[in-house]
Amino acid sequence: MAHSxxxxxxxxxxxxxxxxxRHLKDKGFAMSVVYDIRSEVAKELATELGISASxxxxxxxxxxxxxxxxxTDDHAMRSIFATGGDSLLQGxxxxxxxxxATITPQVHVEVEKLAEQVGAQSLEGCMASxxxxxxDGTVYLMCGGKREAFERAKPILEAMxxxxxxxxxAGRAAQVKALVNMVMNINTAGLAEGLGLGVALGLDLAMLxxxxxxxxxxxxxxxxxGLDMQNRDHECYFSAAHAAKDSxxxxxxxxxxGLTLPLAEATARQYEQLVAIGKGELDxxxxxxxxxxxxx
Numbered sequence: 001m002a003h004s005x006x007x008x009x010x011x012x013x014x015x016x017x018x019x020x021x022r023h024l025k026d027k028g029f030a031m032s033v034v035y036d037i038r039s040e041v042a043k044e045l046a047t048e049l050g051i052s053a054s055x056x057x058x059x060x061x062x063x064x065x066x067x068x069x070x071x072t073d074d075h076a077m078r079s080i081f082a083t084g085g086d087s088l089l090q091g092x093x094x095x096x097x098x099x100x101a102t103i104t105p106q107v108h109v110e111v112e113k114l115a116e117q118v119g120a121q122s123l124e125g126c127m128a129s130x131x132x133x134x135x136d137g138t139v140y141l142m143c144g145g146k147r148e149a150f151e152r153a154k155p156i157l158e159a160m161x162x163x164x165x166x167x168x169x170a171g172r173a174a175q176v177k178a179l180v181n182m183v184m185n186i187n188t189a190g191l192a193e194g195l196g197l198g199v200a201l202g203l204d205l206a207m208l209x210x211x212x213x214x215x216x217x218x219x220x221x222x223x224x225x226g227l228d229m230q231n232r233d234h235e236c237y238f239s240a241a242h243a244a245k246d247s248x249x250x251x252x253x254x255x256x257x258g259l260t261l262p263l264a265e266a267t268a269r270q271y272e273q274l275v276a277i278g279k280g281e282l283d284x285x286x287x288x289x290x291x292x293x294x295x296x
Contacts, residue, residue: 009064
């Protein structure tokens, strides 16, 4: 099939969803419809892309064959796949849902069952990347669900990603994504403490970051967040609020597995504190506001 044969709708067109829609349009896919609970956001993007903005979820399912969802949390996911009222499940026979939100793994399992009950397919498309990668089509994608659904969606997934991994059955990709974000958040919190202590000791942070980069203190977040922490540049690519939510998902998985995760617990408390003091919309690098002397 040519890209133009794939009629795609997107539900949830915030920064990530909007950039994915733009990229797929650029790649020649038949973007047909967008929807967002903030109707003005959907209408603005629809005008930009020359497509329609649906006022209803059922309208998205009617207008597209492949529906991508990028919503905020478990509650939002359950609401768009409700068994009554306006829902993506209305008229969904033969449609394929690609669900990209970071939510509890069990909810992905629930959604797959609901989709199958109406003759549709569901697939996790969990992303471990940020806004620029969504726009450029270079996200890292972890997918879970039936292999048949994965193969059917593969041309879309490949166009979105620099790396694509099929993890297994529904819920598994969300588990992997939760662990990715748990470790990333711990690394971010650790970097903020290390750089904050460096400031307190009067060390030159440019030198310290260079030393970190060439030793066992190196990490991906040092590259992405180190200078931002130093300069208090917390333009949001992955918010502190999302970090708090995702660390919470990992902690629930740990509890269910009978494990104690003290580093994840401490990190979650830090991000929850940022949210509590009204700084949840800062980038995750904003955790430095709690650790650098003279801030906070």
